[in-house]
Amino acid sequence: MADIAWDDDDPFEEQRANTDDPMGRLFSAYGxxxxLPATVGVIASIAARLLDLLPPVLLGLAIDAVFNDDAAFAMWLIPDAWLPAEESEQLLFVVGLIGGAFVLSAGFHWVRNWxxxxxxxxxxxxxxTDTYDAMQRLEMGFFADKQTGELMSILSNDVNQLETFLNEGLNSMFRLGVMVVGIGAVLLYYNWQLALVALLPVPLIAGFTYLFVKVIQPKYARVRSSVGTVNSRLENNLGGMQVIKTATTEEYESDRVDAVSSEYLDANWxxxxxxxxxxxxxRLLAGLGFVLTFVVGGLWVITGSGPGPLTGDLTVGTFVVFILFTQRFVWPLAQFGQIINMYQRAHASAERVFGLVDESDGLEATGEADPLAVTDGSVEYDGVTFGYDGETVVENIDFEADGGETVALVGPTGAGKSTVLKLLLRLYDVDExxxxxxxxxxxxxxxxSLRRHIGYVGQDTFLFYGTVRENIAYGTFDADESDIEAAAKAAEAHEFITNLPEGxxxxxxxxxxxxxxxQRQRIAIARAVLKDPAVLVLDEATSDVDTETELLIQRSLDRLTADRTTFAIAHRLSTIRDADTILVLDDGEIVERGTHDELIERDGLYAHLWGVQAGEIDSLPEAFVERAAERRARADVDGDD
Known part of the structure; x- marks a missing residue:
């Protein structure tokens, strides 16, 4: 497989690059x-691990004081007067302490995990929730560059990766930290010379871990990026399953899924x-400490004197404590790499999460923003120019709509009609x-406040998973049953809704x-009716209905638009012929304006479009037909407006 330019493919590369200290921010802003629960967990973790260290110490004491009689029976923090004198009682006392340590440790482990x-x-x-909230406030241009699966990867996989580290990673870090420090302190207390031998691999492990971090960090960033790519492909295909089946492209799509999955496999592997x-x-380096301790300590006990430069005595009980603790010491050192591994995964995820949170919403403010106050509902476009990625889409748009007027926008595909009205909703901000x-x-x-005064019905009707009632009341959640049904009747939807299995x-x-x-489109219209906005935007609001239903909806829309400012986009020109003003757009500019009759008399672009729908194809100028072919070809490449 060819090498993949991951930096170019990662849609969040810019966001990740602008994120400073994401893990520090995670703890400071959200931790x-x-x-309180974190503090409880840390204290309980320390207590549980200290209690876990007690049994080996007590075992060493029992071996030297009770069995071998090599040392006096004495314990830290316990007065000698409280200690039994008989060996059998001493043994039972030690066993009782070990059992109590296990019971208390189990309780602290539960508290630690909680x-x-x-x-x-x-x-x-x-x-x-903060990431989602930040995401839904972004300008629509952001979503044009990002696929749904990529965003889902951040909201799901990356956030879950942070939770894994905060739970398992932090838990293990404190657990292993206490084990390493506690064991090291006990070993140094018992025999500092042998402890130095046991701790010899620690500097080597630290240097080796540092190299691992430097190597693995960019690899995990690549993995997180590839997860988003896989999710995008799967989400796209599941949403388009009907098209895949009707086009018999199952094998083609399987190959595409295989390709992105292979990219993830390569990155992850x-x-x-x-x-x-x-x-x-x-583990090999950590085991080195155990082997050295066993060899040096064993020779020390056998010969009765320290090997080489080592001096003093080493009892059997102390040697047993060293063997047990060094063995426990090896495992935490080896597990430390797992913590680093989880940290690097979390770091890569935190970069993507906070990169998305910090993304600018793209909307510019002129002074301090205040709630919009609407009285008449008059709308003015004053020299509006806007483009995507440096390419102008609409230019020098100038018109006024008085309150209560209906303004229709017509024109060929790709002329910029929808863009003009999306600017009214501030889904994008004007450039000029x-x-x-x-x-x-x-x-x-x-x-x-702006969008609360504007009702929008788009050509791509979206309904949320839920009931018909919930979808009509979406955005007007306090509406009562009578208002919802009235809105449905106004949208000519009540009759078909009552005929549904559960109404x-x-x-x-x-x-x-x-x-x-x-049906979906009529529910969307009912949703806009229920909102009772001052300004209504209809973007191909009747594109998915038959002629009879369109007639019924148009009758309702006429009543609905009678007392509010309305903007309508329609390819079926018959639906907007009664508009107060018709704006004809071509290549992002207004090329004609007037009423239906005025534009027909002008015999320009509008008249030609009307002729197409009237079936007067043969009477159209050849230049218009050629221009239509050019526009269609360009729209197929760039997408509709």
Missing amino acids: RPHI GFNAFAQRIQHDVR DAIGTRIKFFPAL GAIRIDGQDIRSATPT YETMVGERGVKLSGG
């Missing part, structure tokens, strides 16, 4: 509010290859000029799949 799990789960919730080499090497509602620049208003409580399915296109 601080939940410091603390770290509560800490991790609450942070996971906060990060996911590259990281795995580094990881599986590191851990055995780390201004849009005003009742004289107020919409950039000086909060986006939320208004019928589940519409994922994206409204259980309803026809026309």
